[in-house]
Amino acid sequence: MSETGCHDPSPRVAARARVVSNRQIAPSVYELVIGREGVARAEGSKPEGIPAPVCGQFFMLRARPSGVLLGRPISVYHSDDATITFLILKKGPGTAELCDLREGGFLDLVGPIGNRFLSPDELVRADSPLVSSLAANRPLRVAVIGGGIGVAPVAGFALGLADKSFDFYASFRSTPYGLDGIESRARRLVVTTEDGSAGVKGMLPAVFDPSQYDLVYACGPTPMLRYIKEACANVAGANSGGAGAASAGKNAVNGNIAVENSGSNPLAFISLEEHMACGAGACLGCTVRTVNGNRRCCVDGPVFNAAEVIL
Amino acid sequence: MPDLSVTIAGVRFTNPVIAASGTFGYGAEYGRVLDVSSLGGVCSKGLTLAPKPGNTGTRLVETPSGLINSIGLENPGIPHFIEHELKSMLSLGPVVLANLSGSTMETYVEGAALLDVTDVPMIELNISCPNVKAGGMAWGLDCDAAGSITAAVRKATKKPLVVKLSPNAPYLVEVAKAVVASGADALSLVNTFQSFAVDIERARPVFDNVTAGLAGPAIRPIALRMLRDVVLGVAECDVARAGNPSLGKFVPVIGLGGIATWRDAVEFIMTGASAIQVGTATFADPHAMEEIVSGLSAFMARKGYACLADMRGIAVRV
Numbered sequence: 327m328s329e330t331g332c333h334d335p336s337p338r339v340a341a342r343a344r345v346v347s348n349r350q351i352a353p354s355v356y357e358l359v360i361g362r363e364g365v366a367r368a369e370g371s372k373p374e375g376i377p378a379p380v381c382g383q384f385f386m387l388r389a390r391p392s393g394v395l396l397g398r399p400i401s402v403y404h405s406d407d408a409t410i411t412f413l414i415l416k417k418g419p420g421t422a423e424l425c426d427l428r429e430g431g432f433l434d435l436v437g438p439i440g441n442r443f444l445s446p447d448e449l450v451r452a453d454s455p456l457v458s459s460l461a462a463n464r465p466l467r468v469a470v471i472g473g474g475i476g477v478a479p480v481a482g483f484a485l486g487l488a489d490k491s492f493d494f495y496a497s498f499r500s501t502p503y504g505l506d507g508i509e510s511r512a513r514r515l516v517v518t519t520e521d522g523s524a525g526v527k528g529m530l531p532a533v534f535d536p537s538q539y540d541l542v543y544a545c546g547p548t549p550m551l552r553y554i555k556e557a558c559a560n561v562a563g564a565n566s567g568g569a570g571a572a573s574a575g576k577n578a579v580n581g582n583i584a585v586e587n588s589g590s591n592p593l594a595f596i597s598l599e600e601h602m603a604c605g606a607g608a609c610l611g612c613t614v615r616t617v618n619g620n621r622r623c624c625v626d627g628p629v630f631n632a633a634e635v636i637l
Numbered sequence: 638m639p640d641l642s643v644t645i646a647g648v649r650f651t652n653p654v655i656a657a658s659g660t661f662g663y664g665a666e667y668g669r670v671l672d673v674s675s676l677g678g679v680c681s682k683g684l685t686l687a688p689k690p691g692n693t694g695t696r697l698v699e700t701p702s703g704l705i706n707s708i709g710l711e712n713p714g715i716p717h718f719i720e721h722e723l724k725s726m727l728s729l730g731p732v733v734l735a736n737l738s739g740s741t742m743e744t745y746v747e748g749a750a751l752l753d754v755t756d757v758p759m760i761e762l763n764i765s766c767p768n769v770k771a772g773g774m775a776w777g778l779d780c781d782a783a784g785s786i787t788a789a790v791r792k793a794t795k796k797p798l799v800v801k802l803s804p805n806a807p808y809l810v811e812v813a814k815a816v817v818a819s820g821a822d823a824l825s826l827v828n829t830f831q832s833f834a835v836d837i838e839r840a841r842p843v844f845d846n847v848t849a850g851l852a853g854p855a856i857r858p859i860a861l862r863m864l865r866d867v868v869l870g871v872a873e874c875d876v877a878r879a880g881n882p883s884l885g886k887f888v889p890v891i892g893l894g895g896i897a898t899w900r901d902a903v904e905f906i907m908t909g910a911s912a913i914q915v916g917t918a919t920f921a922d923p924h925a926m927e928e929i930v931s932g933l934s935a936f937m938a939r940k941g942y943a944c945l946a947d948m949r950g951i952a953v954r955v
Contacts, residue, residue: 340670340923395699395853395921436670436923601697603704603920606670608662610711611697620690620711
């Protein structure tokens with residue numbers, strides 16, 4: 327998967343951190359900020375600092391004390407020299423404990439883990455065969471898409487892109503969140519909600535036209551990612567003869583998008599979520615099936631080329 | 638400083654803490670977060686002769702104090718392991734145990750023969766994987782099957798041979814005796830407990846392979862009881878007596894099942910374990926094994942145990 331992102335060379339720690347703040351920002355959604363200085367795990371031991379993550383990486387987080395066995399994989403939303411911020415959706419007992427953490431509380435973590443989103447500039451600079459078939463004479467047209475809690479990793483990534491160089495789509499069931507700073511940076515911010523409480527009533531397909539883009543970055547629920555994968559592979563007219571779905575699907579299955587793609591299908595990079603135990607690439611619990619065989623979501627991903635993933 | 642070293646079937650471990658098969662990859666995966674060289678041993682992921690893609694669908698479900706897994710022996714195959722993973726594994730420092738799994742007797746024997754000509758110091762024969770359709774645990778459920786597969790593998794390799802037993806065997810002590818009689822140098826127990834989970838939204842089993850293996854602290858007291866049964870049972874079995882009529886042939890047993898702290902490790906050693914393996918606890922806290930090693934040392938110093946043998950089995954001799 328080296329075409330998708332860089333294997334992160336950054337150090338990884340299993341350490342303890344202090345909660346700087348934790349506040350509810352939407353129903354069942356919390357913004358958790360932790361200190362990067364770390365906290366000693368035992369009396370007399372030295373605290374271990376938390377290495378700086380890059381966009382797209384995640385941590386395994388577990389509250390202290392905890393009634394659950396394992397950390398939960400949580401994407402980085404923002405980070406700076408002193409802190410790391412996560413958005414957490416209260417889903418089960420593990421995330422509920424994280425949402426209940428208070429300022430001054432503690433958590434155990436492993437990370438940062440995983441690869442990252444490669445920016446359009448990086449893809450071009452690296453002369454990746456994935457982008458060589460895309461239009462060379464104009465700026466790449468970029469869409470960044472977040473669905474629900476999946477907005478966290480892509481929002482952080484988008485804020486690092488050049489001003490007005492991307493459109494941002496955010497789809498929620500109801501109240502939007504995690505979009506601070508996006509509106510002023512994006513060329514266009516399009517919000518959908520299923521209940522119509524904000525933005526366009528409906529889901530992503532109501533507003534997203536993949537034929538308008540060269541590059542798509544997305545994170546969200548699997549049905550949404552499946553839609554993005556298929557929509558991007560089946561852009562009308564992207565394949566000679568207009569064979570549409572069958573032809574584009576075949577190209578994707580062959581993994582030959584760079585060679586056989588006529589140039590109009592956008593490349594889609596998607597960040598996946600799986601149940602995880604170790605976050606180290608050891609347990610093989612988070613396996614993702616791809617056209618190149620099994621990959622580990624935690625350390626080979628979580629960012630994958632959508633054309634290679636079997637969803 | 639107490640001596641934490643232990644020798645099992647002629648192989649010396651600097652301490653009794655071993656990373657359990659399937660929870661530590663090929664040793665290098667965790668290298669960035671813990672000091673792997675501080676461990677006594679590392680078991681490889683379960684290896685089969687041919688590569689296996691593992692099971693489809695959900696592979697993990699957390700339960701209260703436990704973790705159900707349905708990985709299904711995903712591995713690159715023994716020839717690939719020998720060519721690519723083994724060398725770096727051996728360079729880590731701890732004793733490497735190659736976990737030999739299989740389906741038919743032929744695949745086990747061929748795998749053993751391939752491992753026999755490598756530098757791997759020890760083989761852990763896995764007759765207890767509950768997550769594969771063919772073979773696996775089926776070899777570990779009754780005495781005849783367990784004895785015959787052990788004898789066949791014993792013939793194929795001169796390497797020290799540990800046989801990993803299944804807690805799902807109805808007569809575990811009898812299986813242990815059969816395995817020892819067929820040439821096992823040591824035993825390890827227990828592998829995971831067969832379990833089941835329901836996806837209530839879809840009204841069907843969670844796992845594509847239907848049943849799956851439960852591990853973690855939830856199984857620890859049961860694993861400990863089984864260790865006690867086997868330690869007592871094997872010590873009095875005929876083969877053990879034949880080894881040395883006065884003392885009995887000593888068959889080392891490696892205990893595992895939900896060990897997460899040094900206190901747990903002490904319980905297993907006092908119940909007769911020569912060494913212990915740690916699996917699920919590493920997922921929860923990658924430093925768990927390092928802290929077990931240091932905690933064991935501190936406990937032995939406090940209690941005046943100079944070496945592991947001073948406390949091994951003392952809780953079952955009463």
